[in-house]
Structures are given as structure tokens and as C-alpha cells.
Amino acid sequence: MAANQNIxxxxxxxxxxxxxxxxxxxxxxxxTGQVLMVAYMNREALDTTIQTGCATYFSRxxxxxxxxxxxxxxxxxxxxxxxxxxxxxxILKVTVDAxxxxxxxxxxxxxxLKPGSDKNLENIAEKIFDxxxxxxx
Amino acid sequence: MAANQNIxxxxxxxxxxxxxxxxxxxxxxxxTGQVLMVAYMNREALDTTIQTGCATYFSRxxxxxxxxxxxxxxxxxxxxxxxxxxxxxxILKVTVDAxxxxxxxxxxxxxxLKPGSDKNLENIAEKIFDxxxxxxx
Numbered sequence: 001m002a003a004n005q006n007i008x009x010x011x012x013x014x015x016x017x018x019x020x021x022x023x024x025x026x027x028x029x030x031x032t033g034q035v036l037m038v039a040y041m042n043r044e045a046l047d048t049t050i051q052t053g054c055a056t057y058f059s060r061x062x063x064x065x066x067x068x069x070x071x072x073x074x075x076x077x078x079x080x081x082x083x084x085x086x087x088x089x090x091i092l093k094v095t096v097d098a099x100x101x102x103x104x105x106x107x108x109x110x111x112x113l114k115p116g117s118d119k120n121l122e123n124i125a126e127k128i129f130d131x132x133x134x135x136x137x
Numbered sequence: 138m139a140a141n142q143n144i145x146x147x148x149x150x151x152x153x154x155x156x157x158x159x160x161x162x163x164x165x166x167x168x169t170g171q172v173l174m175v176a177y178m179n180r181e182a183l184d185t186t187i188q189t190g191c192a193t194y195f196s197r198x199x200x201x202x203x204x205x206x207x208x209x210x211x212x213x214x215x216x217x218x219x220x221x222x223x224x225x226x227x228i229l230k231v232t233v234d235a236x237x238x239x240x241x242x243x244x245x246x247x248x249x250l251k252p253g254s255d256k257n258l259e260n261i262a263e264k265i266f267d268x269x270x271x272x273x274x
Contacts, residue, residue, distance in 0.1 A: 008240050011258040013250055024161060026172060033170025035163060038226045050255045083258065084245040085238055089175045091246055101222055103145050108221040109228055113150055118187045121148040121220065 008085045015046060016088040020060075023088060027055060027068075027100070030079045030093040036100040037108040039068075041090075053078050055092050072134045074099050099129040145222045152183060153225040157197075160225060164192060164205075164237070167216045167230040173237040174245040176205075178227075190215050192229050209271045211236050236266040 007014060017023050022040040029036055039057040041049065045065050048056040055076035059066040069075030076094035083090050101108040104127035111121040144151060154160050159177040166173055176194040178186065182202050185193040192213035196203040206212030213231040220227050238245040241264035248258040 011248070011260070013254075013256045013258050024175060026163060026175070028172060035165060035172065035228055038161060038163070038221060047255070050250070081250040082246040082261070083248055083250070084175060085240050085242075085247070089245075091172055103222050105222075108226075109219040110222075111148070111220055113187070113218040113220070117150075118184070119150045121150050123148070124219070 007087050013083065014087055015083065015090065016086065017043065018088070022058060022060075023090060025055075025057065026089070026091045027076055027094050027096075028091050030095055034107055035109060036076075036094070036096065036106070046090075049078060049092070050081070055094060068100075072099070072102070076100070099134075102131055102135065103127075104129050104131045144224050150220065151224055152220065152227065153223065154180065155225070159195060159197070160227060162192075162194065163226070163228045164213055164231050165228050167232055171244055172246060173213075173231070173233065173243070183227075186215060186229070187218070192231060205237075209236070209239070213237070236271075239268060239272065240264075241266050241268045 015023050021042045024038065025041050026038050027036045040060060042058040045056045045058045055068045055078055057066050057068060074097055076096050078092050078094055080093040081090055098106065100106055105125050106128055110123060110125040112124045114120045114122050152160050158179045161175065162178050163175050164173045177197060179195040182193045182195045192205045192215055194203050194205060211234060213233050215229050215231055217230040218227055237243055242262050243265055247260060247262040249261045251257045251259050
């Protein structure tokens with residue numbers, strides 16, 4: 001198979017990291033299908049995730065590995081890892097408890113564009129925990 | 138509110154484009170919750186998507202706007218646009234017909250890591266169309 005075809009049709013996992021050494025990772029609730037968050041992994045974060053079964057990302061702001069839930073306790077147990085056609089994005093199917101977003105919601109996607117507007121959002125979820133009680137920043 | 142808090146808690150849509158002028162966009166089936174694909178938008182692609190109601194991305198390889206389905210006919214009708222806490226990623230909840238991935242599957246995520254392996258994939262879906270009959274490349 002040609003290289004490109006091998007990436008798309010083959011069964012070898014060859015994740016493609018970008019110029020910063022990162023790959024986009026989507027955490028999706030394995031049970032409900034809700035997209036919980038989007039973050040990034042370097043090779044080490046991906047390897048750690050595969051080895052431990054707990055989602056571990058690379059924090060672009062803190063420039064270090066970040067085990068999801070290390071501070072909040074809201075870890076993500078990885079049930080399955082999916083990869084897309086060109087292998088530059090992965091989905092983690094995860095089992096979680098309550099409150100995956102640091103703002104206090106179950107998902108980071110708690111707002112939607114109001115119908116007919118291009119700049120006004122509306123809340124589509126309720127907070128389920130108080131971040132001030134969880135994070136000590 | 139402080140700037141950061143406004144981005145996270147406010148109801149003004151202020152999408153954050155990266156150094157290349159792009160924002161990550163996830164297309165998710167509005168009915169089933171299946172993640173179909175991940176692509177990128179520049180400001181113009183996002184505006185076009187909002188205005189037309191049809192998902193339009195920016196092709197990083199072809200360096201131009203790309204209305205999903207312009208060649209294959211498999212357009213994405215946008216039902217809702219969600220944004221995450223730091224507004225650097227959006228989800229398009231879309232209604233689609235069959236076959237969203239150019240390889241022939243309903244979703245680009247048609248492979249998963251085999252349990253216990255860090256390099257072997259397994260197919261988790263069946264092709265639903267023949268790309269050769271759709272694309273004339």
C-alpha cells in the first residue's frame with residue numbers, strides 16, 4: 001500500500017503529531033456519547049494514557065503532563081481509543097464521574113450559539129459542582 | 138468580569154483562533170452523538186457556516202475554504218454550534234446522510250486500538266460507500 005493509503009486503510013497505529021509534537025484528543029463519555037473536553041497529547045502523554053488506562057494530557061500552558069483529575073479527583077477511565085482516517089486526531093471513550101470541566105460543568109461544551117445569532121451564546125447546561133471547593137488556585 | 142472569566146462564563150461568542158488563524162471544529166451527529174470528523178475553520182469558514190447553515194471548513198492542505206460535501210454531496214446541515222470553556226474549540230451538531238468520511242465510512246473514526254496493544258488497530262465499522270464512485274481524483 002502507498003504510505004497515505006497505509007495510514008488510512010492500515011491497522012498500524014501511527015499517530016501523527018503536529019509541529020509542536022502534539023495530537024488532538026477528544027474525551028467522549030463512553031456511555032452517553034457526550035463530548036466532554038478537547039485537549040492535547042504529546043507522545044509521552046499518549047503512552048502514559050495507554051499504559052495506565054487513565055487519560056493523561058499535555059498542558060500547553062503549563063508545558064507538562066497533566067493527568068486529568070490529579071487535582072479534582074475527576075479522573076477519566078479510558079475504555080477505548082479511536083483514531084481518525086489520517087491519524088492526526090484521537091477519541092478517548094471514557095468513563096467518568098461528575099464534573100469534567102474546571103468551570104463546574106459535566107462537559108466543557110456548556111454553551112451554544114443562540115439560533116440566528118453569530119455572537120450571542122446561551123447556556124445549555126447547569127453547573128454540577130463548585131470549582132472553588134475543588135481547586136485550590 | 139476579568140477577561141479570562143468573561144471568556145469562560147460570559148455569553149459573548151469570542152472564538153479563539155490559533156497562530157495559523159484556525160479553530161478546531163468537531164462534527165458530531167446531532168441524533169446519534171457519533172463524532173463524525175474533526176477539521177479546522179478560519180474566521181471566514183466559521184462565518185460561512187453560521188450564515189449558510191452548512192458546515193464549511195478550511196482545508197489546510199489545499200489552503201482554501203471547503204464546503205463539506207461539495208464534491209461528494211454529503212453535506213452537513215448544522216443544527217447547533219457549541220463552544221468550549223476557553224472558546225478555542227467548537228462542536229457542530231449536524232444532520233447528515235450516509236458516508237461522511239472520504240475513505241468510505243460514516244465516521245472518520247472507524248478504527249480503535251486493540252485492547253492491550255499500543256500499536257495495533259482494529260476496524261470497528263464497515264464501509265458504506267465506495268469512494269471511487271464518489272470522488273473523481
